Amino acid sequence: MSLFVNPAVLEQTFLPKLLKFREEQHKYLAECIKPIFEGRSGSNLLISGPSGIGKTACTKYILRELLENTDNIMPIYINCWKRDTSTKIISEIARKMDIRLTEKIFSDELFDRIIERLGKYDGVVFAFDELDKAKDYDFLYRILEDVPYKTVFLITNIKDIVTKMDSRLLSRMLLEKVEFRPYNFEETRQILFERQNYAFAPNSWDYDASEMVMRKAYDARDIRTGLVLMKTAGELANNENAPKVLVRHVEKAMEKFENLGKSKLDDFV
Ligand SMILES: Nc1ncnc2c1ncn2[C@@H]1O[C@H](COP(=O)(O)OP(=O)(O)OP(=O)(O)O)[C@@H](O)[C@H]1O
Ligand SMILES: [Mg+2]
Incomplete structure (x- = not known):
């Protein structure tokens, strides 16, 4: 069974119904x-x-x-x-x-x-x-x-x-x-949390794994980083039929993107 219920929500082209904090x-x-x-x-x-x-x-x-x-x-x-x-x-x-x-x-x-x-x-x-x-x-x-x-x-x-x-x-x-100024931590968290809730089945994310994504996106001051990590970690977890996305999936996703610039990220999202 897939952890994703609505993966399109994580795509770059997806435009949320409401744009919070803007x-x-x-x-x-x-x-x-x-x-x-x-x-x-x-x-x-x-x-x-x-x-x-x-x-x-x-x-x-x-x-x-x-x-x-x-x-x-x-x-x-x-x-x-x-x-x-x-x-x-x-x-x-x-x-x-x-x-x-x-x-x-x-x-x-x-x-x-x-x-x-x-x-x-x-x-x-x-x-x-x-x-x-x-x-x-x-x-x-x-x-x-x-x-x-x-x-x-x-x-x-x-x-x-x-x-x-x-x-x-x-x-x-x-x-x-x-x-436009970057979002603060709480804003970053709320935006990404909302996307996570739409994209994944309930309880698909381990709390620490999820927080790790939010933190990384905030450190980068870039929502796109969070979306890419969420999508990649979700796919990694799915591929091994894991019941949840775990910290190690996020770590692996982070390794994948460590050295990539924005244009490369765009290719993935
Ligand atoms: N307030 C928000 N609520 C929901 N999603 C958001 C919000 N702000 C940004 N996003 C999402 O974050 C991603 C990146 O945003 P966007 O593409 O608008 O960035 P940008 O400022 O144009 O960056 P760049 O300069 O790299 O083009 C998009 O998927 C967008 O939907
Ligand atoms: Mg742009």
């Missing part, structure tokens, strides 16, 4: 897009902070709410690690807007088609995640110039990314800033 940030992001509902442009926001503390989750949460509440404002989320040039980003926006990319057309013309298509909406909310991985910012310039009613969220680990941006871009953006 109420303030959620409110800030919501305020930024509010003017679009009133026929104006919203505020543009730089969201920064270290890894695994809910920047992406909070942004996607807002975009999901938008999608659920209106058909008139278009949410567009782009991961700039996966699409790291303006050409790729513009193509991805076109793809998301169902603009067919059959013939080879230049970015400029493609962008014109995007603008035309966006004209059907009251506004657009763009989120450019992992922005520090983008190799150029021409796409931003075009969006700021040509999309009338919008909010742009820029998400990054590196706060001073703005120092690399052209002053003409910055003066068009008037970026507000919000910095």
Whole structure:
């Protein structure tokens, strides 16, 4: 019998119904897009902070709410690690807007088609995640110039990314800033405990093993570390038909990830 009842909850793509301890940030992001509902442009926001503390989750949460509440404002989320040039980003926006990319057309013309298509909406909310991985910012310039009613969220680990941006871009953006701080121990524990309860059958975790995961995630100041450890330790316990996840499973899972950086972790979650 498997210890997992709902393993999808531990995946990176899983977005919880409620995002605990991010109420303030959620409110800030919501305020930024509010003017679009009133026929104006919203505020543009730089969201920064270290890894695994809910920047992406909070942004996607807002975009999901938008999608659920209106058909008139278009949410567009782009991961700039996966699409790291303006050409790729513009193509991805076109793809998301169902603009067919059959013939080879230049970015400029493609962008014109995007603008035309966006004209059907009251506004657009763009989120450019992992922005520090983008190799150029021409796409931003075009969006700021040509999309009338919008909010742009820029998400990054590196706060001073703005120092690399052209002053003409910055003066068009008037970026507000919000910095996400890591969760404290109790918050880390509650977030991970909730995920554990959804993902695993009741009583699947030895208390000490569970605390070890929470502690490790808190030490790393990274929820993702906790999720990866939980998933891996759970799989190890499952493979040996153990009745519970024990400390030794967590220790083994920790050995596996000892020397891995964030990009590697992402491959696992
Ligand atoms: N408040 C929270 N409640 C529930 N889950 C959370 C919360 N904050 C973060 N998480 C979960 O932790 C994981 C990491 O969060 P997220 O992907 O948002 O990190 P990030 O800050 O964007 O990190 P990075 O800079 O590495 O991209 C996700 O699986 C997310 O669902
Ligand atoms: Mg992220």
